[in-house]
Amino acid sequence: MKMYEIQDVTFELKKYEFSEPFRITGWIHNEAENVDVKVVLKSGKIGMGEASPSYRVNGEKVSALMALQKDVKEMLIGSDVRNYRRIFEIMDGFSRTAPSVKAAVQYAILDSLSMATEMPVYQMLGGSKSEIKIDKTVGIDELNKMVEKAKRFYHEEGYETLKIKVGENLKEDVRKILAISDATKGASYVVDANQGYSVKEAIQFANATYENGVNIVVFEQPVIWNNLDGLKILRYNSPIPIAADESAKTKYDVYELIRNGCVDFINIKLMKSGISDALSIVELAKTTDTGLMIGCMSESSLGISQSVHFAAGIGAFAYHDLDSHMLLKERGFRGKFKQEGELIKL
Amino acid sequence: MKMYEIQDVTFELKKYEFSEPFRITGWIHNEAENVDVKVVLKSGKIGMGEASPSYRVNGEKVSALMALQKDVKEMLIGSDVRNYRRIFEIMDGFSRTAPSVKAAVQYAILDSLSMATEMPVYQMLGGSKSEIKIDKTVGIDELNKMVEKAKRFYHEEGYETLKIKVGENLKEDVRKILAISDATKGASYVVDANQGYSVKEAIQFANATYENGVNIVVFEQPVIWNNLDGLKILRYNSPIPIAADESAKTKYDVYELIRNGCVDFINIKLMKSGISDALSIVELAKTTDTGLMIGCMSESSLGISQSVHFAAGIGAFAYHDLDSHMLLKERGFRGKFKQEGELIKL
Numbered sequence: 001m002k003m004y005e006i007q008d009v010t011f012e013l014k015k016y017e018f019s020e021p022f023r024i025t026g027w028i029h030n031e032a033e034n035v036d037v038k039v040v041l042k043s044g045k046i047g048m049g050e051a052s053p054s055y056r057v058n059g060e061k062v063s064a065l066m067a068l069q070k071d072v073k074e075m076l077i078g079s080d081v082r083n084y085r086r087i088f089e090i091m092d093g094f095s096r097t098a099p100s101v102k103a104a105v106q107y108a109i110l111d112s113l114s115m116a117t118e119m120p121v122y123q124m125l126g127g128s129k130s131e132i133k134i135d136k137t138v139g140i141d142e143l144n145k146m147v148e149k150a151k152r153f154y155h156e157e158g159y160e161t162l163k164i165k166v167g168e169n170l171k172e173d174v175r176k177i178l179a180i181s182d183a184t185k186g187a188s189y190v191v192d193a194n195q196g197y198s199v200k201e202a203i204q205f206a207n208a209t210y211e212n213g214v215n216i217v218v219f220e221q222p223v224i225w226n227n228l229d230g231l232k233i234l235r236y237n238s239p240i241p242i243a244a245d246e247s248a249k250t251k252y253d254v255y256e257l258i259r260n261g262c263v264d265f266i267n268i269k270l271m272k273s274g275i276s277d278a279l280s281i282v283e284l285a286k287t288t289d290t291g292l293m294i295g296c297m298s299e300s301s302l303g304i305s306q307s308v309h310f311a312a313g314i315g316a317f318a319y320h321d322l323d324s325h326m327l328l329k330e331r332g333f334r335g336k337f338k339q340e341g342e343l344i345k346l
Numbered sequence: 347m348k349m350y351e352i353q354d355v356t357f358e359l360k361k362y363e364f365s366e367p368f369r370i371t372g373w374i375h376n377e378a379e380n381v382d383v384k385v386v387l388k389s390g391k392i393g394m395g396e397a398s399p400s401y402r403v404n405g406e407k408v409s410a411l412m413a414l415q416k417d418v419k420e421m422l423i424g425s426d427v428r429n430y431r432r433i434f435e436i437m438d439g440f441s442r443t444a445p446s447v448k449a450a451v452q453y454a455i456l457d458s459l460s461m462a463t464e465m466p467v468y469q470m471l472g473g474s475k476s477e478i479k480i481d482k483t484v485g486i487d488e489l490n491k492m493v494e495k496a497k498r499f500y501h502e503e504g505y506e507t508l509k510i511k512v513g514e515n516l517k518e519d520v521r522k523i524l525a526i527s528d529a530t531k532g533a534s535y536v537v538d539a540n541q542g543y544s545v546k547e548a549i550q551f552a553n554a555t556y557e558n559g560v561n562i563v564v565f566e567q568p569v570i571w572n573n574l575d576g577l578k579i580l581r582y583n584s585p586i587p588i589a590a591d592e593s594a595k596t597k598y599d600v601y602e603l604i605r606n607g608c609v610d611f612i613n614i615k616l617m618k619s620g621i622s623d624a625l626s627i628v629e630l631a632k633t634t635d636t637g638l639m640i641g642c643m644s645e646s647s648l649g650i651s652q653s654v655h656f657a658a659g660i661g662a663f664a665y666h667d668l669d670s671h672m673l674l675k676e677r678g679f680r681g682k683f684k685q686e687g688e689l690i691k692l
Contacts, residue, residue, distance in 0.1 A: 082465060085472025085661060117463055119428065124470075126431025251633045259605050280629040287597045287626055315431055 003043040004080045004116060009105070011069040012036040013062065016300060016328040023140040025167035025196035032298035032328060033062040037104040039112045041081065047112025048334075049104035050303030052271050052324070057246055057297070058099050065101050068094075072105060081113045088276040095250050095277065100297070102274040107306040110275065120336070121309040122346050128315020131345045132308065134322045135161035135190060140168060143176050147183050154184040158341045161188045161217070163321055166205070167196020174208045181214040190293070190319055192220040195246055199223055199230040206238035218265050218293060218319060221245040231262040241291060243267050251280035258288050265291035267321070270307055271299070282316050293319035301325040305335035312346050320344075349389040350426045350462060355451070357415040358382040359408065362646060362674040369486040371513035371542035378644035378674060379408040383450040385458045387427065393458025394680075395450035396649030398617050398670070403592055403643070404445050411447050414440075418451060427459045434622040441596050441623065446643070448620035453652040456621065466682070467655040468692050474661020477691045478654065480668045481507035481536060486514060489522050493529050500530040504687045507534045507563070509667055512551070513542020520554045527560040536639070536665055538566040541592055545569055545576040552584035564611050564639060564665060567591040577608040587637060589613050597626035604634050611637035613667070616653055617645070628662050639665035647671040651681035658692050666690075 014034050022029040035051040053060035072091075079087055087109050094102040107121075114121045122130075136159040138149045146164070153159045164180060166173035177191065197205065202222030209216055218241050223230045225246035235242045243265035248254050249272040257263050266285055268278050285292050294307055294317045304325040311317050322344075325335070338345045360380050368375040381397040399406035425433050433455050440448040453467075460467045468476075482505040484495045492510070499505045510526060512519035523537065543551060548568030555562055564587050569576045571592035581588045589611035594600050595618040603609050612631055614624050631638050640653055640663045650671040657663050668690075671681070684691045 080473070082469040083473030083476075085474040085659070088472070089474075117465060119463060123428040126434070127426070127429030128431040128435075130429075251629070255633050280633055283597070283626040283629040284633065287601050287630065313431070 003041065004082050004113070005042045006039060006076050006079050006081060007042045008040040009069070009073040009076055010038045011066055012038070013066055014300070016298070016330060018327055019329055022327055024165045024192070025140070025194035027056055029298060034298065034300060034303065035062065035065055035101065035104060036302065037101070037108045039081070039105070039108040041112050041116065043116060045112055045115040047108040047110070047115060048302060049106070049108030049111065049306060050299055051100035051104035052297040052299040052303050053100040054271060054297045058249070058272060060098060060100055065098055068098060068101060072101065076105070081109050081116070084109050084113060091274065092276055095274070099249065099274060100271045103270040103306070106275040107270065120346065122313035125310060125313025126315070127313060129312045131343060132312055132320050133160065133342045134320045134344055135159060135163045136323050136326065136342070137163040137321070138165065138180070140165045143172070143179055146176055147179050150180045151183050154187045160342060161190060161319060163190045163192060165192055165194065167193035170197065170201045170205060174205060177209055177214055178212055181212070188215050188217045190218045190220060190321060191216050192245070193222045195221055195224045197222045199227070199234050202234050203237045206240050210239040216240045218243045218291070220267060221247065228257065228260060228262050231257070232260060235261070235263060241265050243291070243293065245269070245295065248281070249273060251277040251284065254281045254284055258284060258290055263290070265293060267293050267295045269295045269297065270310060271297045275310065278310065282314055286316060292317050293321060295321040296324045298328065299324050300328055300330050301333050301335040305337060308335065308337050308344055309346070349387065350428050350459070351388045352385055352422050352425050352427060353388045354386040355415070355419040355422055356384045357412055358384070359412055360646070362644070362676060364673055365675055368673055370511045370538070371486070371540035373402055375644060380644065380646060380649065381408065381411055381447065381450060382648065383447070383454045385427070385451070385454040387458050387462065389462060391458055391461040393454040393456070393461060394648060395452070395454030395457065395652060396645055397446035397450035398643040398645040398649050399446040400617060400643045404595070404618060406444060406446055411444055414444060414447055418447065422451070427455050427462070430455050430459060437620065438622055441620070445595065445620060446617045449616040449652070452621040453616065466692065468659035471656060471659025472661070473659060475658045477689060478658055478666050479506065479688045480666045480690055481505060481509045482669050482672065482688070483509040483667070484511065484526070486511045489518070489525055492522050493525050496526045497529050500533045506688060507536060507665060509536045509538060511538055511540065513539035516543065516547045516551060520551060523555055523560055524558055527558070534561050534563045536564045536566060536667060537562050538591070539568045541567055541570045543568045545573070545580050548580050549583045552586050556585040562586045564589045566613060567593065574603065574606060574608050577603070578606060581607070581609060587611050589637070589639065591615070591641065594627070595619060597623040597630065600627045600630055604630060604636055609636070611639060613639050613641045615641045615643065616656060617643045621656065624656065628660055632662060638663050639667060641667040642670045644674065645670050646674055646676050647679045647681040651683060654681065654683045654690055655692070
């Protein structure tokens, strides 16, 4: 059955502008440079994936990723995509050097198999859910602007969960969160400090918001990624759940976080872990009663589609922070899903 | 798409005689009572699975398993098998009370999906390998008989890995293993004590065989299943790899074994863990560099086929102890694989 053989793998560089500057701790995003990955089978069927590299988190640069095209093609050409675990394993070598390419290729393999078998990827992965709800993100800005945006997302657009970026100034951050909470009563908040706080600051933030009744459901990566002891101290001194994001790239990272009792939640992103490590992390988290959310880098609708299918297929995520496609200017929608506000249907 | 809906689930009790009594520590097998599980889809496609319950390991009795037929049917009827993770989760409730039924139903679901999509189960699971090598087992017997059997399996039938049952008498066991090793130079041995030794005896066995140059690649479950501290002490005092079998039923068991550093190897059996926990255990073991083997209870060719497809699809097992179908008298071969001695091809 040559039909399932990989005939070609191509990379295409794509640039996207953000609709408005997107600010997080220590970083402002104005544009995204992503890589479309196309896998072509002998049958002519095509699978698509997207790499959205993050220099901040993964140390990736798109120049180096694009330069890998020939290597990846040589590594995969002639492989049978039905034997996808073999291909996953080949790509695992890029876990630290090019995790977003690993993710895009691994997903494109599943997508090509899905095209060939006419079974959507989310069902190939188990079909746990046929719809999920996503959050929408409020970047760092002046207090009034953050409150206005939160009100719009919650009251007008119907997003029940808001993601709020903090981490640059503890006192201001607490003021902002309290103001947002006042203006959007009933909402849930995923608060993300992107490594901006010290352990002591993070404890202060958690207590101050909790005592004021702010409904924070997850407090993401309050401290620097490599401070595992700090995360653990914070976890046991915080009334609200602590999540690892930048600390949790590979399955090995997550095993260490969990066995050392460092966190309540893991934020899985395909761009950090690929499909293969993401599958491992899910099993590890479910076994140890660790909470799971899924996030994104700066994916377009193509890359968000990957995470949507993964999340629905696996069905293990309490929160879906999959909104980057709404922050980018993109010519045409390329997701294999339908979106009605916060609701995403497959 | 009603085609993929489950229309019926039926159980059928099957009895098999062993070709000759099969003796392990504290137990003699003369017959096996297994349950064929059939899942019928609206399309008419049929998926088959087999439960081979073990009272010794799991506390299961076939009477209670057969009595579950109506419940299982009610729990699953109308489900879409493409959403197999939902069904896996429903069956997870039986993890302790009826793990062999959980395994058979979970596999039958995959088999029915495989029939509907015309993709073999091992490829649905990732297609890591298209062939595997199995071992063949020498039960407890008089020294001469064990040696004769080992010689036949190794020299005449070509099995490179022999599984040797020990555990009832340390001194005799060492004599037997040395005699077998002398008579089958070049072979590898998986030695299984089925919980028969004390920790001190197990350390003596490991050292005595190692010092005499016996090529034992895995030493299975030397001590009682609930002695985790004992396993750990043994592990750090044994020159040969220690495996958990009876200690490793669910993914939760395996997480505790691994995080506490108790073992070098895990023996996964679908009859202990089902497909769902087996998948978790594989990810956990691979993340922590723990060795993996796969074993069986008293499955016929139908049940062995399950483990063959699982093992080849996942591709993570160093040893495949999947020979129970060769110990049973079975009317017709029902495996979806071809066997040439130790070689199993898909």
